[in-house]
Amino acid sequence: MAKFDFDPRGLPEKLLKAAEQRKYVEAVKKELRNNYEVDKNDQITPNAVIGILLLGEFFDYASPSFFDAIRNGRDELLKKIPANNGTTVSSKKVYEYIDENIFQISGKDEMFYQEFASVGRFVISRANEIPFGHPRFDRQVSIGLNQYVSGAPVFDSLELPPLVGDGGTDAEIIPDNIKAVSMVYASYQLDVGMRMIDVVDRINEIFHNGQLPIGFDSGGRAIDDYNWSAEDRMNAVARRMHYSRVLGMAGGDVSKEVQPNVQFDSLFMRFLSSLAEYDRQQRISDIVERARPRNLTSEYVRKSGRDLAANLSLYGWASTHFAARRLRQHIEAALDILKQPSVQKSYGATNLYQVIERVASLEFNSTPNIVKSRTMAEAGKQIIDLVAKYSNVWTKSDGQPLFSETINGEQVAGDIEDGDRDRFLSLTQQWLAVNGIKDAQVDQYAEPEISSYAPSIPSFGGFNGAMPKTNGSGNPDQMEQIKKMVTQGQMPSLDQLQGMFKM
Secondary structure (H helix, E strand, O other), X not given: OOEEEOOOOOOOHHHHOHHHHHHHHXXXXXXXXXXXOOOOOOOHHHHHHHHHHHHOOOOOOOOHHHHHHHHHHHHHHHOEEEEOOOOEEEHHHHHHHHHHHHHHHHOOOEEEHHHHHHHHHHHHHOOOOOOEOOOOHHHHHHHHHHHHOOOOOOOOOOOOOOOXXXXXXXXXXXXXXXXXXXXXXXXXXXXXXXXXXXXXXXXXXXXXXXXXXXXXXXXXXHHHHHHHOHHHOOOHHHHHHHHHHHHOOOOOOOOOOOOXXXXXXXXXXXXXXXXXXXXXXXXXXXXXXXOOOHHHHHHHHHHHHHHHHHHHHHHOOOHHHHHHHHHHHHHHHHHHHHOOHHHHHHOOOOOHHHHHHHHHHHHHOOOOOHHHHHHHHHHHHHHHHHHHHOOOXXXXXXXXXXXXXXXXXXXXXXXXXXXXXXXXXXXXHHHHHHOOOOHHHHHHHHOOOOOOOOOOOOOOOOOOOOOOOOOOOOHHHHHHHHHHHHHXXXXXXXXXXXXXXOO
């Protein structure tokens, strides 16, 4: 059996202490023993659940959500996956195998909890292609170990306070890349749409001008820490550069060597529209003459999901992972200041959203649409995270329906669980509603289109902003560059065209 420890990367300061780690482990084991009848000699279940919790950033072992997450983690271990002999085994068997064979596979007998869960999830998500017991199963475990080297993903959750009161696998589609983009998307809505960071920056200025009635309390310390940690955060120019490069949003100064993701808005809207159309067809009791069969409509969802997932995976490489982490930390720091009672009291507010409204109105002469920005951040992020969760189903073509269907009088399970299907549909309706999207627009975007080619990794061998070589007249090579960009689903910008043709 392997020895387990906490990976300090991404842990809050409190959990870096050995005493707190022991309390954390004991809290998980106690809950599993008391409420889920996990035997005290069973070490696999608590080790795997602890890893799942840490990957999901459930750090507070006194929070009610912590115990809900334990239940979800334990349920995750009970799920059945394909075995090489044609039967199925529980996901827990995978973790047992990794634990027993880690030395033989990797030559080490120690693992991080987060690493254990990350590798287990990796091989389980690909069990349809490399089932448990397959001759290449050890190779899958080794690949999962190698992928973890870059660090545990920290994009699973973004806790936003309520508006009032308290409280078929495709190697081209990389789930963690998509999750990184989802964090950038949520940050964009809160940063640019809601102006949360602008508001906190202005509060910081006023505080250090000595103009806020805040003393040496938690609010003052939070603002002071924010001020003196500025060098560790991205400034407004850097943030907008990432928003433009990754999401195709206007206003960012993007390098001429790259093409911004101008397709994102269209692909995201097509995906949401296909989900809304599927939902609409579900609600029709009698299929009228022009209505599409539901199984066909769900395949439109699969196709648009594949287009979106491939696009997000492509733009989630490299610095996007690190930008997502920094943006999240920035948003969390801003939320911490806005939630301080002394800050809210200074502006005569009762919650953080009122502070944003008041400061934006006083200082920027504009009032952000809080409901719209918050809904787009929360619903949009959860939708993209679900796209990442099901990264292995968007390109499957084995006849299994995407969503559960009744075929020849029998209920056939879909690739996407019914609970997550309902989440997709509910979140889609929320996003469309706050944006005032009309049925005519949904109809237009729900129509299928031919998928354009999407590379699986960034291209650094093609046009990169430098003058392309000529072959005499100069024109053929320039045209080849344009053809290559269009083939890859990119549109050359005005600056790129000017560089090619010396305009």
